[in-house]
Amino acid sequence: xxxxxxxxxxxxxxxxxxxxxxxxxxxxxxxxxxxxxxxxxxxxxxxxxxxxxxxxxxxxxxxxxxxxxxxxxxxxxxxxxxxxxxxxxxxxxxxxxxxxxxxxxxxxxxxxxxxxxxxxxxxxxxxxxxxxxxxxxxxxxxxxxxxxxxxxxxxxxxxxxxxxxxxxxxxxxxxxxxxxxxxxxxxxxxxxxxxxxxxxxxxxxxxxxxxxxxxxxxxxxxxxxxxxxxxxxxxxxxxxxxxxxxxxxxxxxxxxxxxxxxxxxxxxxxxxxxxxxxxxxxxxxxxxxxxxxxxxxxxxxxxxxxxxxxxxxxxxxxxxxxxxxxxxxxxxxxxxxxxxxxxxxxxxxxxxxxxxxx
Numbered sequence: 001x002x003x004x005x006x007x008x009x010x011x012x013x014x015x016x017x018x019x020x021x022x023x024x025x026x027x028x029x030x031x032x033x034x035x036x037x038x039x040x041x042x043x044x045x046x047x048x049x050x051x052x053x054x055x056x057x058x059x060x061x062x063x064x065x066x067x068x069x070x071x072x073x074x075x076x077x078x079x080x081x082x083x084x085x086x087x088x089x090x091x092x093x094x095x096x097x098x099x100x101x102x103x104x105x106x107x108x109x110x111x112x113x114x115x116x117x118x119x120x121x122x123x124x125x126x127x128x129x130x131x132x133x134x135x136x137x138x139x140x141x142x143x144x145x146x147x148x149x150x151x152x153x154x155x156x157x158x159x160x161x162x163x164x165x166x167x168x169x170x171x172x173x174x175x176x177x178x179x180x181x182x183x184x185x186x187x188x189x190x191x192x193x194x195x196x197x198x199x200x201x202x203x204x205x206x207x208x209x210x211x212x213x214x215x216x217x218x219x220x221x222x223x224x225x226x227x228x229x230x231x232x233x234x235x236x237x238x239x240x241x242x243x244x245x246x247x248x249x250x251x252x253x254x255x256x257x258x259x260x261x262x263x264x265x266x267x268x269x270x271x272x273x274x275x276x277x278x279x280x281x282x283x284x285x286x287x288x289x290x291x292x293x294x295x296x297x298x299x300x301x302x303x304x305x306x307x308x309x310x311x312x313x314x315x316x317x318x319x320x321x322x323x324x325x326x327x328x329x330x331x332x333x334x335x336x337x338x339x340x341x342x343x344x345x346x347x348x349x350x351x352x353x354x355x356x357x358x
Contacts, residue, residue, distance in 0.1 A: 031200045117293075
């Protein structure tokens with residue numbers, strides 16, 4: 001459906017470096033990356049707003065790299081929705097067709113108005129709409145041209161946090177009904193997980209990895225990806241001992257053990273990480289599973305951070321010189337079940353199969 005080949009672009013601080021990307025028929029693809037990673041720059045190149053310095057954009061086996069936006073037949077929903085305050089809802093929806101000098105097909109327009117539940121809002125000025133209503137109007141304007149591809153630039157960025165989750169599911173359901181391929185950009189990990197059938201990670205103007213969100217979360221391929229995905233426990237280490245079964249990696253204040261075969265040479269400098277959720281609290285007088293036995297630590301809870309549904313503790317390993325060594329996160333009920341408190345000495349263990357080496 002869409003293929004991007006070796007795309008390069010530079011404008012001030014926004015750079016794209018050798019972008020290779022494809023979008024399959026009817027696929028919902030999410031491009032995920034931090035602010036400033038050039039996600040919007042890439043989308044504007046696809047839409048025809050920016051002209052790349054090199055590379056190609058192929059849509060349906062046709063090179064569209066040099067075509068203006070109005071000749072690409074792509075629906076574009078910008079981050080701020082770009083609605084006209086002096087026009088009412090219906091006039092805003094019609095604008096997408098007028099700018100292309102296209103005939104207004106009332107049957108198609110009414111289909112999208114019903115689908116997006118806009119019937120009662122058609123004569124209302126957009127300044128009197130909620131964020132969710134404005135989003136639906138902008139989406140209707142993008143859809144009414146019957147686009148081959150829909151481009152969504154941070155479509156939920158102006159929506160209150162409490163309403164986002166329902167809107168994710170609502171929009172995904174609508175777009176799957178329409179069977180329109182979508183490229184959706186966001187910096188929100190949860191949004192990408194819910195919306196994307198396939199996800200790309202973009203850092204510093206490069207697409208570093210694509211795949212399903214679960215596989216990317218379970219096995220980030222670099223420390224940079226791990227940091228963006230929210231890994232807090234990332235360490236520099238050195239392989240100091242190795243036999244046929246096990247290697248030992250020494251970090252600044254502690255050592256870990258990992259099955260052999262995950263990395264190569266003795267004395268090799270490596271980095272390793274583990275998710276906060278993959279560190280377990282060990283109860284006294286309970287058997288310890290084999291996946292936890294090789295990386296067992298005694299230490300003290302330095303601080304506790306309470307969130308809505310989960311709790312994070314900052315854990316300092318006994319005799320460590322660090323302020324704290326590991327962040328450990330678990331469902332909130334675990335805190336009371338284990339009788340935890342700031343200053344308590346406990347044992348924790350790293351789930352060995354989830355230790356990731358770079």
